[in-house]
Structures are given as structure tokens and as C-alpha cells.
Amino acid sequence: MALVEIRDVHKTFGKVEVLKGVSLDVEEGEIVTIIGRSGSGKSTLLRCINALESVDSGEIRVEGERVHAKMPDLKKFRQRVGIVFQAFNLFPHLKVERNVTLAPLLTGRTDKARARALAEDVLARVGLADKIDAWPEQLSGGQQQRVAIARCLAMAPHLMLFDEVTSALDPELVGEVLKVMEAMAKQGMTMILVTHEMGFARNVANRIVFMHQGRVWEQGPPAKLFASPETPELASFIASAK
Amino acid sequence: MNFLPLWRYQNQLIDGAIVTLELTVISAVCGLLIGVAGAVALNGRITPLRWLVRGYIELFRNTPSLIQLFIVFFVLPNFGLKLPAFEAAAVALSLYFGAYSVEIVRAGLDSIPRNQVEAGQCLGLSGWQVFRHIVLPPALRNAYPAVTSQFVLLLLGTSLASQVATDELFHVAGFIESRTYRSFEVYAVICVIYFAMAMSFKALFAIIGAAAFRWPRRR
Numbered sequence: 001m002a003l004v005e006i007r008d009v010h011k012t013f014g015k016v017e018v019l020k021g022v023s024l025d026v027e028e029g030e031i032v033t034i035i036g037r038s039g040s041g042k043s044t045l046l047r048c049i050n051a052l053e054s055v056d057s058g059e060i061r062v063e064g065e066r067v068h069a070k071m072p073d074l075k076k077f078r079q080r081v082g083i084v085f086q087a088f089n090l091f092p093h094l095k096v097e098r099n100v101t102l103a104p105l106l107t108g109r110t111d112k113a114r115a116r117a118l119a120e121d122v123l124a125r126v127g128l129a130d131k132i133d134a135w136p137e138q139l140s141g142g143q144q145q146r147v148a149i150a151r152c153l154a155m156a157p158h159l160m161l162f163d164e165v166t167s168a169l170d171p172e173l174v175g176e177v178l179k180v181m182e183a184m185a186k187q188g189m190t191m192i193l194v195t196h197e198m199g200f201a202r203n204v205a206n207r208i209v210f211m212h213q214g215r216v217w218e219q220g221p222p223a224k225l226f227a228s229p230e231t232p233e234l235a236s237f238i239a240s241a242k
Numbered sequence: 243m244n245f246l247p248l249w250r251y252q253n254q255l256i257d258g259a260i261v262t263l264e265l266t267v268i269s270a271v272c273g274l275l276i277g278v279a280g281a282v283a284l285n286g287r288i289t290p291l292r293w294l295v296r297g298y299i300e301l302f303r304n305t306p307s308l309i310q311l312f313i314v315f316f317v318l319p320n321f322g323l324k325l326p327a328f329e330a331a332a333v334a335l336s337l338y339f340g341a342y343s344v345e346i347v348r349a350g351l352d353s354i355p356r357n358q359v360e361a362g363q364c365l366g367l368s369g370w371q372v373f374r375h376i377v378l379p380p381a382l383r384n385a386y387p388a389v390t391s392q393f394v395l396l397l398l399g400t401s402l403a404s405q406v407a408t409d410e411l412f413h414v415a416g417f418i419e420s421r422t423y424r425s426f427e428v429y430a431v432i433c434v435i436y437f438a439m440a441m442s443f444k445a446l447f448a449i450i451g452a453a454a455f456r457w458p459r460r461r
Contacts, residue, residue, distance in 0.1 A: 102376075
């Protein structure tokens, strides 16, 4: 059984059908990168996987459990699936430590005595142990995004989703975030990424999924996909992304 | 002009000022609670409740506060709810302050970006936890300046309670005036007292605000 099973998912916003029958499996430990033009439905698909959006038809299963907005243990489910956003979404009124430990404390994953150590541990994993007492506003974009990743890691998720996490960053800050993600990949974290970073997709991902017009247009290992795309749409996308 | 005849009434003036402060603080706290609850209801999904809150806001913001007080003090007893003057004034002023607070707090809640809520949900927090820990603190910060200026209006508005014979500052002034016939002097003195109280609260709120909202503003 795949960790994530997506079967014939359709999703419409108003009159626009964003997902037109998407099917996709992601195995445990796999790094899957979703690429495609804006409007191809990649972010929507990602948001459906943790029930931020509900699907109109078809189904998504994570660890065998069917995902939808009204699932009875939605909160427990989301504790197992971390998501990192383009805009970081750190809580501006909480220091870095509290940003990281808020959810573990409120959901009973940790207690006050151990929270500090948990924050130190996950911040060390993103290389920001020294920023534990900083306010989010005092950090650079790249640092904020790494704290956002640490905040997810503190929940020890089984699956991590990354929604264009480097798109809002200055070019010189992209590398530090990608490095953290690469380290997570090496440690065996299952990851689904929507990204425009072709270098990262090529070097770290096990599989590339090219979405086009609300469908999975083409997929395969990065080496094969980049070297010899089968569809003209992917070929032109690769050419334009260079 | 002669302020000397007022000197022997200093204890009454102090007591009146204390009653004014009590009335202000009680009404402000109750009104703010109404404000938070009303704002949540207005943003909520229960349509009849939204209408109810909307009706309450419009009613209390578009009628004279004095009449609201009269209704609480003179009319409610006919329906079995008989309140002493101070309590009636506190109820009327709480409702009055609450009606303004709802809109202020709601503007504060609306100022919090949707993605903050999503970030909280995605960490597995409950709706209440997201509201309490993620939405409310920055919302209150954004609402804080408007709440504090509304608070000063409330402080000055407590003078209405004199009309149902609550022993607050304005009522005490009327009493002293009737004894001394020193109208100008009496009202000049309580004006200074009101002014001093208002300015003190402003200073106090600045200190409280600086202590409560320590995180840096978004650049």
C-alpha cells in the first residue's frame, strides 16, 4: 500500500475545473516533485492531500485513511502530515521557540518541561539553534522558512508537503532552505513538493510529476523526464524553465 | 470665582470619582467580553445569531445612550427585572460599550490573514486553539488603539448615570452645586478630574500595550 493514494480526483472552483481526474501514488520514503505551469492545479492537489481543500469526486488516502474535510480525526491526521507554505506563515506574536512548540504543547505531544529541548532539537536540524529566542520578524525570509519547517518537524510528521516554499525568497536565500529539505530527504522523510526549482527536482527527487491542465501529464524519474520528455507540453515547459 | 466653599466636599468628590472609575471599568470589561463574543458570532455560521448581533449593534449605536439607561432602569422593572441605580447603569453602559466593541474587535479579527488560521489548522490545532492562540493576540493588538479611545468615551459617558441617581462624579457635582450655588466652580473641578482620569488611563494603556504586545510589527 502506498503512503499516499490519489484516485481520479476532481476539484472545481466556481466554473473552473482545476483538477480533472488526478491519480498518483507516493510510496513511503519517496521524494515526489510536482512541476507545471501556474494554474495547472499542483498547489490545489497539495492542499487536497491534507484536506485544506475538499475534493469534489475521487478520493485521497493517506496511510490507508480516506482524507476529507469532515473526517472525524482531522486534527490527529494533520498532526501526521506537515505542510510548509510559500509565505512561511509563522506566528508573528510568538518567539521562534513558541512558534515551534505551540502545537506540540497544545496537542499533548510534549510538556512544558521538555518543550525547550524539543525546540532546540528541531531548530538544530534546520541550522537555527541560535535563533530560538528571536521574533519571526527579526529573521530573514530563508530563516523564517526554515523555522516553518522546524515547526512541522516538531510534530514528527509521517509526510511533508512543500508548497512552493522557495518562491517568495530572495535568490540568495533559496539555497539554505533547499539544503534543509535535502537533509530531510536523506533521513528518509516522505516528501511531496510543488516547486519551480528544477535543479532541486532533478537532484533530490525520486520522481517528477508534470501536471498540465489539471491532469498528471507525464511522470517518471528525473533523469529520464528531463532528458527525454515524451510530450511536447513537458518539453516546452522544460525549455521555458531553463 | 471662589473655590473655597468646595473644599469641605472633597470626600464626596473622591467617592464620586471612585464610583465613576468602578462603573467605567466594570462596563468596559463586560462590554469587551460582549465585543469578543459578538465578533465571533458575526463571523460565525449561525445566521439567526448573526442577525441578532447585527440588530443589537444597530439598536445601541443609533439610539441615545440616555434612553438605553432609562429603559434598563425604569422599564425593565415592569418585566420583573428591578436593578439598583449602579447596576442598571453598569448594564446599560456595558451594552453600549459592547455594541461598539463588537465592530472594533471584528475589524481586529478580520485583519488577521487567512493563512495564519490555515497554518494553525495544519498543525492539528482545534478551532478554539487556533482562535485563542493564533488569531486573538494579534487581533487584539490591532484593535487595541480603537478600544482604548472607546474606553475614554465610556469614561466620560458614565456621567449619564447621574440621571438615574448613581452616586458618580457628575451626580456628586450636582449635589454640591445645589448646596453651594457655585455652578462654575463645581463643574470646572469635575472637568479637571475627568480630564486627569482620562489622561491617566491613556498613559496606563500605553504601558499595558507596550507590555502585552511586545512582538515587533511587520515591516
